[in-house]
Amino acid sequence: MALRMSIRKLAHSYGIRDIRPLCSVNATEILQSRQIFLSPRKMSDKKLFTPGPLGTSPTVKSAMLRDLGSRDVxxxxxxxxxxxxxVQIAGVSDSTFTAVPMQGSGTFAIESVFQTATKRSGAKVLVFENGAYGKRLGKVCEVMGVEVDVISFPENDYIDLKKVESILQGNNSYxxxxxxxxxxxxxxxxPVEGVGKIVKQHLPDSDFFVDAMSSFGAIPxxxxxxxxxxxxxxxxKCLEGVPGFSYAIARLNKLLGCKGNSRxxxxxxxxxxxxxxxxNQFRFTPPTHTMLAFAQAIQEFETEGGVExxxxxxxxxxxxxxxGMKEMGFKEFLSPNHEGYIITSYCFPQDKNFNFNNFYMKLNERDQVIYPGKVLDADCFRIGSIGYLFPNDVRHLxxxxxxxxxxxxxxxxIKE
Ligand SMILES: Cc1ncc(COP(=O)(O)O)c(C=O)c1O
Known part of the structure; x- marks a missing residue:
């Protein structure tokens, strides 16, 4: 009885409700060996104000606490x-588009599109970039050996439609x-819509590919x-599943012409x-637990009112x-005409006592996780607004x- 009670107590600290399977084996030994890796006192969630991995709801996490075979009905x-x-969340018809899940993080889906949509010879890619993730699109092509031109824009501004137009005018080789x-x-x-229209006006036969990693599901x-x-x-990302796979939403008549392209x-x-x-099966071991959690995440997304x-x-x-940050005198990296609400970059304050590592660590000790900057031109840190975060979490941060x-x-x- 006493053993059962202590198993229950320990199991609960790991979020395990059903202790029956544990009682049939040497459970204390197993739980205690796990304890070495996962100190129960540290089992509470950190608040992740980051670009990812992001926080997920308890119900999303618990949806994956079961095993399921890949061929299971x-x-x-x-x-x-x-x-x-x-496909529904993307707001398109399933007669025109299909959704293809791909094992791995977001970059795997990016690589899979470049691998598949570029022919083994004659392909030429054009990337418009204004930051690290745009640069990565170019890098993927480079590593694959696909001819690529990368047009760069300042990191603190939008991709400029006039420049896009002038580059595409009279250039039909992409x-x-x-x-x-x-x-x-x-x-x-x-401005994806603006760029897409210009691309198709000048290059009607080309493919237009958008990395919507941190916006899909939250920015219409x-x-x-x-x-x-x-x-x-x-x-x-914004659909708030647990990490493990990514996906492409692909226009069917384009994807169907891609057999044999991938290296x-x-x-x-x-x-x-x-x-x-x-x-209806993956080719290789599917992310079963992640998919169970994602199905729950989609349900919660719908209950919350979808993209809106x-x-x-x-x-x-x-x-x-x-x-709140303005009141404390922190200065945003972007000018106020930027209305993004996914993540905000802040310039390091000029105060001589500010040191990002200390700042980060002290917040981390309080279970608040922010992120270092990723812009090249300025010393910044970033605070995300996405994932399983609510207004009271932000107030606490x-x-x-x-x-x-x-x-x-x-x-x-802070005085600048
Ligand atoms: C816009 C964008 N592209 C690509 C990635 C890379 O995704 P992952 O780290 O999941 O491979 C990220 C990650 O945050 C991103 O925000």
């Missing part, structure tokens, strides 16, 4: 449902044009109006699609954050920032 149904829900929707390194939201985007052929995102087996988006269509509901919460998070500043002898409001 339930799992096969789950794959079909998830694919069809993703087979694919790529860009990032929300450049998560700074928080800039790029009309894929048809923007003439998008491929869009990628990841489950652990990679695992990243072949066409073969992944084809196999899913024929068998999610964007409203993130906007509110961001509004509270910006007001602001209070922690105030306390940390006091502890670091940083005078508030």
């Amino acid at each position: 339930e799992f096969i149904k789950l794959i079909k449902t998830i694919r069809s829900k993703l 087979t694919l044009v790529a860009m990032v929707h929300c450049e998560t390194s700074s928080g800039v939201i790029n 985007l009309d894929l048809e109006a923007a003439k998008v052929d491929y869009l990628v995102s990841s489950v652990n 990679s087996i695992s990243l072949d988006l066409f073969e992944q699609y084809d196999n899913l269509e024929k068998t 509901g999610r964007s409203a919460r993130y906007r509110e998070n961001c509004t509270i954050l910006k007001a 602001l209070k922690c920032i105030k306390d940390v500043c006091k502890e670091m002898n940083i005078t508030l409001p």
